[in-house]
Structure formats: structure tokens, C-alpha cells
Amino acid sequence: MKNIRLVIGNKNYSSWSMCPWLLLKMYGIDFDEIQIKLFQDNTAEKLGPYSPSLKVPVLLYKSITIWDSLSICEFISENLLNGFGWPTDLKSKANARSISAEVHSEFTILKKEWPMNCKASYRLNPSDELQNEIARINTIWGYYRQRFAGNGDYLYGRFSIADCMFAPVAVSFKSYGAELCKEANTYMETLLKNPFVNEWRISGRREKENLSIAYAKSA
Numbered sequence: 001m002k003n004i005r006l007v008i009g010n011k012n013y014s015s016w017s018m019c020p021w022l023l024l025k026m027y028g029i030d031f032d033e034i035q036i037k038l039f040q041d042n043t044a045e046k047l048g049p050y051s052p053s054l055k056v057p058v059l060l061y062k063s064i065t066i067w068d069s070l071s072i073c074e075f076i077s078e079n080l081l082n083g084f085g086w087p088t089d090l091k092s093k094a095n096a097r098s099i100s101a102e103v104h105s106e107f108t109i110l111k112k113e114w115p116m117n118c119k120a121s122y123r124l125n126p127s128d129e130l131q132n133e134i135a136r137i138n139t140i141w142g143y144y145r146q147r148f149a150g151n152g153d154y155l156y157g158r159f160s161i162a163d164c165m166f167a168p169v170a171v172s173f174k175s176y177g178a179e180l181c182k183e184a185n186t187y188m189e190t191l192l193k194n195p196f197v198n199e200w201r202i203s204g205r206r207e208k209e210n211l212s213i214a215y216a217k218s219a
């Protein structure tokens with residue numbers, strides 16, 4: 001058994017599981033993956049020993065349990081990456097933390113109307129409320145991509161936790177056809193071309209469970 005274990009849900013649906021999984025993969029951190037299929041009769045029984053919240057993701061690091069996607073990413077950055085999970089200059093780090101917290105706590109309509117589903121690929125017209133949320137994300141992506149264009153292809157140039165938090169959004173935007181400015185669209189494609197995002201999506205598409213209704217009810 002490895003010192004680092006990540007408990008995740010169904011790859012097809014579990015957007016929050018994808019965020020720390022991607023961070024560990026991008027930085028080559030070796031870990032065991034424990035997958036628990038969500039919304040099954042025995043899910044709570046299986047999650048119980050690992051997850052105080054009965055949700056995923058959960059990181060098990062030696063004898064420490066960390067839950068909630070953003071808090072797991074913070075833990076990984078602080079303890080396993082020497083802080084390198086965030087941009088290094090103070091202003092960018094503060095901005096990256098703010099927008100990561102924003103993705104984590106806001107965009108509730110997006111999560112309901114356009115939930116991540118790696119298998120989905122059809123145009124789904126957004127409501128006005130969702131259109132407002134898409135516009136906000138378009139502004140964030142467009143602004144930072146213009147500002148850090150010379151530093152690399154990710155939001156702040158070098159890959160960071162902010163990219164992990166936005167990766168599931170990119171999957172949904174691609175699935176349902178979000179209309180974005182040029183810079184934001186290129187950033188979405190960069191995330192989708194990332195080999196680990198691609199690996200996650202392929203695994204998600206192979207899963208057999210259909211949890212659309214269960215997810216819609218829980219959102």
C-alpha cells in the first residue's frame with residue numbers, strides 16, 4: 001500500500017474527484033487510486049471508512065485524512081510540492097487562489113444544468129442564468145490567458161491548481177457547446193488536450209453506470 005491514496009468516485013461524473021487526481025498526476029506523485037462507485041446501495045458503507053463527509057474526493061496521506069477537493073489540492077501543494085501547486089509570485093498566487101475558491105463555491109447553475117459527463121456530446125442551450133456564469137468564466141479565462149500568454153499555455157502559464165479546478169468545467173463546456181472568446185476557447189482545448197485529462201475522460205466514457213438522475217437530484 002502506498003503512502004498516498006486518493007479516494008475518487010465515478011470518473012464519468014465526479015468532477016470534484018478529477019481536480020486533485022489531476023494535480024497528483026501532473027506532478028508525477030505516485031499514489032493508489034481507490035474508486036468507489038457513487039449512488040449505489042452500498043456507497044455509504046464503502047465510503048464510511050474513508051470519508052467523514054461521505055463524499056469524494058478524499059486524500060489519505062500516511063495517517064492523515066483530508067477531504068474536499070480544494071483543501072486536498074492545498075495540502076498536496078504545501079506538503080508534497082513545496083508550494084509549487086500555485087503560481088510563485090504573490091499577486092498571481094492570490095488571484096489563482098481566489099478564482100479556484102470561486103469555482104469551488106460558485107457556479108451552482110453550471111453544476112446543475114451542465115454537470116460533467118464525459119460521455120455527453122450534444123448542444124444543450126444554456127438558460128440565461130447559466131449564460132451569466134459562462135460569461136464570468138469566459139472573462140476569467142480570457143483575461144488570464146491574455147495576461148500570461150508569453151508564459152505557457154495554462155491559465156497562469158505554468159500548470160497550477162487553478163487549472164485542476166477548471167478542468168471539469170472544460171469537459172462540460174466541450175460536451176454542451178459553450179461559446180467562448182478566442183483565448184478562452186484555446187485554453188479549454190489546452191485543458192482537453194492534457195494527457196491526464198484525456199486519460200480521465202477515456203476512463204469515464206468506459207464506465208457503465210448511468211448516474212445522471214442521481215446527480216441531478218443531489219445538485
Ligand SMILES: N[C@@H](CCC(=O)N[C@@H](CS)C(=O)NCC(=O)O)C(=O)O
Pocket residue numbers: 009013014015016017038039054055056057067068069070104218
Ligand atoms: N465540496 C466538495 C464536494 C464533494 C462532492 O459533492 N462530491 C460528490 C462527487 S463529485 C459526491 O461525493 N457525491 C456523493 C453524494 O452526494 O452522496 C469537494 O469539493 O470535494
